[in-house]
Amino acid sequence: MKPDFNLTLYLVTDSGMVPADKTLAQIVDEAIQGGVTIVQLREKTADTGAFIALARSLQKVTKNYGVPLLINDRIDVALAIDADGVHIGQDDMSLVEARRILGPNKIIGMSVQTAAEAEAAMCDGADYLGIGVCFDTETKQISTDALRGPAGVRQVWEHALEVGPVRAVTIGGVNEYNAVHVLDYTRSAKGVPLEGVAVVSAIMAAEDPCAAAKVLRSQVSFAMERS
Numbered sequence: 725m726k727p728d729f730n731l732t733l734y735l736v737t738d739s740g741m742v743p744a745d746k747t748l749a750q751i752v753d754e755a756i757q758g759g760v761t762i763v764q765l766r767e768k769t770a771d772t773g774a775f776i777a778l779a780r781s782l783q784k785v786t787k788n789y790g791v792p793l794l795i796n797d798r799i800d801v802a803l804a805i806d807a808d809g810v811h812i813g814q815d816d817m818s819l820v821e822a823r824r825i826l827g828p829n830k831i832i833g834m835s836v837q838t839a840a841e842a843e844a845a846m847c848d849g850a851d852y853l854g855i856g857v858c859f860d861t862e863t864k865q866i867s868t869d870a871l872r873g874p875a876g877v878r879q880v881w882e883h884a885l886e887v888g889p890v891r892a893v894t895i896g897g898v899n900e901y902n903a904v905h906v907l908d909y910t911r912s913a914k915g916v917p918l919e920g921v922a923v924v925s926a927i928m929a930a931e932d933p934c935a936a937a938k939v940l941r942s943q944v945s946f947a948m949e950r951s
């Protein structure tokens with residue numbers, strides 16, 4: 725069976741932000757204690773062996789808390805460690821191919837920037853959408869086309885809701901100061917909010933990842949209570 729997952733506070737990792745006195749697994753542990761509900765391991769430079777070792781070290785932590793671990797891009801790494809799923813982008817293996825390899829019981833999320841991409845991902849069986857890029861970000865190089873702003877995110881979200889039942893988060897520059905605004909602003913005309921927010925630096929680069937996650941989690945809950 726596909727594991728249950730909760731998109732309220734979605735942490736995407738970046739090992740480049742790990743301080744010298746900590747490991748990525750420690751930061752993920754602290755972040756989950758603060759309220760992170762799902763984790764994606766995103767490694768753009770590690771070779772395959774190092775990626776797998778890192779994935780296993782995170783899996784020990786996520787399993788301990790019953791939090792799903794997804795792997796960015798690398799279906800082979802996800803299979804190697806029996807992760808809970810993958811997150812793929814428009815330039816990665818197609819969702820249909822990923823699903824064929826991983827089967828029905830793994831979570832597959834997809835990054836989308838447009839209404840058409842959202843619709844295609846839903847038709848291909850995405851379990852959730854990562855809609856972005858919400859705000860400008862220093863974490864990932866993005867083209868100006870990719871920058872949607874909250875209004876663009878809402879447009880994609882509204883279209884997706886018209887296509888059918890769907891779950892989604894937004895990503896890109898989201899932090900403790902704008903999370904409530906983003907969730908309020910992107911609420912569809914029918915009043916349906918996104919399920920949560922995905923962040924990298926707001927937690928990864930925080931001096932205290934546990935405290936940062938706690939604040940973000942309470943901000944998301946606050947926005948949800950108003951729905």
Ligand code: TZP
Pocket residue numbers: 736856857860861862863864895896897898922923924925926
């Ligand atoms: N995909 C779209 S924007 C982004 C990713 C992985 C980076 C978001 O990072 P941050 O630090 O939360 O702005």
Ligand code: MG
Pocket residue numbers: 796797811812813814815816
């Ligand atoms: Mg990708």
